[in-house]
Amino acid sequence: xxxxxxxxxxxxxxxxxxxxxxxxxxxxxxxxxxxxxxxxxxxxxxxxxxxxxxxxxxxxxxxxxxxxxxxxxxxxxxxxxxxxxxxxxxxxxxxxxxxxxxxxxxxxxxxxxxxxxxxxxxxxxxxxxxxxxxxxxxxxxxxxxxxxxxxxxxxxxxxxxxxxxxxxxxxxxxxxxxxxxxxxxxxxxxxxxxxxxxxxxxxxxxxxxxxxxxxxxxxxxxxxxxxxxx
Amino acid sequence: xxxxxxxxxxxxxxxxxxxxxxxxxxxxxxxxxxxxxxxxxxxxxxxxxxxxxxxxxxxxxxxxxxxxxxxxxxxxxxxxxxxxxxxxxxxxxxxxxxxxxxxxxxxxxxxxxxxxxxxxxxxxxxxxxxxxxxxxxxxxxxxxxxxxxxxxxxxxxxxxxxxxxxxxxxxxxxxxxxxxxxxxxxxxxxxxxxxxxxxxxxxxxxxxxxxxxxxxxxxxxxxxxxxxxxxxxxxxxxxxxxxxxxxxxxxxxxxxxx
Numbered sequence: 001x002x003x004x005x006x007x008x009x010x011x012x013x014x015x016x017x018x019x020x021x022x023x024x025x026x027x028x029x030x031x032x033x034x035x036x037x038x039x040x041x042x043x044x045x046x047x048x049x050x051x052x053x054x055x056x057x058x059x060x061x062x063x064x065x066x067x068x069x070x071x072x073x074x075x076x077x078x079x080x081x082x083x084x085x086x087x088x089x090x091x092x093x094x095x096x097x098x099x100x101x102x103x104x105x106x107x108x109x110x111x112x113x114x115x116x117x118x119x120x121x122x123x124x125x126x127x128x129x130x131x132x133x134x135x136x137x138x139x140x141x142x143x144x145x146x147x148x149x150x151x152x153x154x155x156x157x158x159x160x161x162x163x164x165x166x167x168x169x170x171x172x173x174x175x176x177x178x179x180x181x182x183x184x185x186x187x188x189x190x191x192x193x194x195x196x197x198x199x200x201x202x203x204x205x206x207x208x209x210x211x212x213x214x215x216x217x218x219x220x221x222x223x224x225x226x227x228x229x230x
Numbered sequence: 231x232x233x234x235x236x237x238x239x240x241x242x243x244x245x246x247x248x249x250x251x252x253x254x255x256x257x258x259x260x261x262x263x264x265x266x267x268x269x270x271x272x273x274x275x276x277x278x279x280x281x282x283x284x285x286x287x288x289x290x291x292x293x294x295x296x297x298x299x300x301x302x303x304x305x306x307x308x309x310x311x312x313x314x315x316x317x318x319x320x321x322x323x324x325x326x327x328x329x330x331x332x333x334x335x336x337x338x339x340x341x342x343x344x345x346x347x348x349x350x351x352x353x354x355x356x357x358x359x360x361x362x363x364x365x366x367x368x369x370x371x372x373x374x375x376x377x378x379x380x381x382x383x384x385x386x387x388x389x390x391x392x393x394x395x396x397x398x399x400x401x402x403x404x405x406x407x408x409x410x411x412x413x414x415x416x417x418x419x420x421x422x423x424x425x426x427x428x429x430x431x432x433x434x435x436x437x438x439x440x441x442x443x444x445x446x447x448x449x450x451x452x453x454x455x456x457x458x459x460x461x462x463x464x465x466x467x468x469x470x471x472x473x474x475x476x477x478x479x480x481x482x483x484x485x486x487x488x
Contacts, residue, residue, distance in 0.1 A: 073302035091303040173298050174288055175258065191401045192266060192289070193425065 008201060010177050011185040018093070018181060019161040022100040026108040026157050027150070029101070034112035035142070053106045063103060064170025071095050071171070096172040096179050100161045108157045115149020116142065151219050159212040162205070254282040255458035258304065260295040261287055262311035262445065263400035264335055264372055264417035268478040269309075275474065276465050283458035291398035293369025299324050299450060306453025307462060309445070311335060311399070311417075312371035316448035325448040332466050333480035335443035336418040337375055341430040342407050349433050351383040354392075354413070362389055363405040363414030365396045371443060372399040376415035378440035418479035445480075 004012070037049055055063060071078045071089035078088030089095035119142060127137050143150070165183040172179030174188055182201050189198040261269050266289050273285050292310040299308060299319055308325060309332070310316050319325035339346050344358070354362055364380075365373030373395065380386040394410065396402030399417045403426065406414045421432040447466070453459040465471050472482055 068301055078302070088302050090301050091298065173303055174290070175304070176286055176288070178304075188289075191263070191398070191404055193400075193404055193407055 004200060005197070007176065008185065008197060011180055011182045011201070012204070014093075014177065014179075015162055015181040015183075018097060018100055019158045021097055022104055022161045023108075023154055023157045025097075025101050026105060027153065030105065030108040030112055030153070034109050035116050035138075037109070038113045038116035052109050055103045056106050060103065060164070060166025061170055064099065064167040067095070067099050067102070067167070067171050071098065090171060091173050091175060091179060093172075093178050096168050096181075099167040099171045100164060103164055103167050104157050104160045107160045108153045111149045111153040111156065112146070115146035115152075118149075119145050148219055152216060155212060155216050155219065159209060159216075162208065254284075255456050256284040256286055257306040257453065257456050257458035257462055258286045258288065259307050259309065259459075259462065260299070260303070260305040261289050261309040262292045262295075262371070263289050263398035264311055264419045264445075265289065265309055266400050266420065267423045268419055268475055268480070271474050271477075272465075272471055275470055276462055279468070279470065280458075280461045280465060283461050285458065285462060289398075289400060291365065291370040293366075293371075294398070297369075302452075304452050305450055306456040306459035307447060307449050309447045310371070311443065311445050312374075313444045313446035315371075316446050319450070320448060323451060325450045326454050327448070329446050329448045330463065330466075331444055331446045331483050333445045333475055333482055335372070335375075335445055336437060336479055336481070337372060337379060337415050337435045337440070337443070338418045338421045338432040339413060339435060340403070340406060340416050340421045340426070340432040341413040342409060342426075343412055343430055345431050346413060346433050347431040349413075351380060351385050351435065351439075354380075354385055355388045359412050360392060361394050361411035362392045363394050363396055363402045363411035363416075365399045365402045365416075367395075370396070370398050370402075371445075372415075372417050373402070375440040375443055379415070379435050382439040422477075422479050 033048075033052070037045055037052075068090055069075050073079060073082055073088040073090070075088070075090075078090060082088050089098065123141060123145075124137055127141055132140070162181075163183065164181070165187070168179060168181055168184055169187070172184070174180045174184050180188070182205060186198050186201045186205070189195070189201070259269070269287055269289075273287060277284055288305070292312050292315050295303070295305070295308055295310070296315040296319065299305060300322065308316055308319065313329060313331060316325055316329045320327050320329055339349050339351065339354075341349075353359075364376040367373040367377040377386065380389060394405060394414075396405050396414075399420065402414055403416045403420045405411045406416065407426065407429070415435065416432075418432070418434065420426060447463065449456075449459050449463060466475075475482060
């Protein structure tokens with residue numbers, strides 16, 4: 001393989017940054033959400049679960065289109081930011097980060113939810129009788145017991161974000177160093193008839209995806225949702 | 231005294247550096263896809279002539295850039311393939327007058343597999359042309375002009391079932407290059423590129439078959455303080471830039487088309 005150009009490295013670094021930040025944000029956001037979903041008998045649980053899973057079935061263009069409207073200069077969020085003297089979020093890294101968080105959310109929530117649901121309530125009760133507080137129980141009991149679920153969530157969320165295209169194309173355009181991630185760069189290179197560059201980046205993504213899935217199956221053959229119903 | 235002089239010199243140098251740094255900008259250019267090869271050649275010439283200014287080229291269909299700019303995309307200058315788009319952006323306050331015409335484009339019939347040099351639009355209903363690629367007429371100016379030329383020659387109803395649409399004119403060339411379509415209508419500025427010229431060949435479509443491809447640029451509201459954008463706009467009328475553009479088959483403002 002010939003060596004990568006600075007533009008290609010830039011796209012790879014940007015993709016890694018986007019996927020890494022998305023994964024961290026989603027773990028923090030989804031841990032309490034998945035816990036609630038796994039334990040709650042509230043009537044809201046199903047609507048919330050459906051809402052979180054929407055990106056699984058919605059075309060990325062729909063997500064991208066709505067986000068462009070909301071985050072753009074005339075949108076509810078973008079317009080407010082502009083009024084505050086800040087910059088709106090369309091066609092920016094922060095914009096596609098928000099898009100990625102929404103787009104990849106089901107891939108974090110689902111493995112976490114299943115891992116949390118599998119924890120025996122009696123263990124938690126026993127810990128509680130030993131005066132372990134809520135946070136103590138969560139960090140010292142729940143998290144260690146759901147290791148494989150968390151690892152699965154991390155691997156799949158990261159990989160799914162790397163594979164994102166439609167949302168970024170709609171919301172981010174193709175700005176080098178800002179929104180031109182690897183998938184977008186490949187698209188641009190094919191349009192430029194630069195098949196050499198397109199091949200290089202595609203081969204990297206193919207290798208990365210295969211290794212990631214290998215890792216995914218190695219971590220836990222049991223937790224395959226949302227790819228496969230149990 | 232000597233030491234004092236050194237300090238003065240150092241301060242002067244630092245000041246000069248700072249001043250230059252303040253005026254050195256990178257212009258993010260939204261450029262119509264037909265400009266791909268011409269601008270790839272212009273970029274190093276500009277960056278040499280107007281150092282330390284730099285360009286960051288993003289290519290796509292003019293209609294797509296128009297939509298992105300309406301939604302706040304951070305481009306400093308917009309080189310459209312259709313004068314109507316930057317005019318609309320000026321009207322909506324997203325770009326700054328004046329809208330300057332920089333070139334007139336031409337469309338050609340081009341194929342990567344058959345010799346297209348003697349072909350006319352009239353022959354497009356031949357059975358060997360199973361797919362005909364043009365750019366999307368609704369948002370790509372070269373697609374709109376291709377549609378007009380097909381209508382003018384009375385071929386539009388006959389070829390409609392065979393048309394495939396590229397997202398922009400460069401994508402259209404890709405469809406033909408990869409032989410997803412046996413033939414198609416692309417920009418002359420792409421067909422003269424050495425990599426493409428060696429295949430098949432092209433035939434010019436008479437300019438009076440369609441509305442003129444008047445291509446114009448405007449500095450955007452976002453880029454109004456970007457010195458590199460202004461410098462690149464000026465550079466476009468330099469002899470050097472005009473030579474490059476002529477080399478890619480563009481007819482320049484003030485010149486008589488052949």
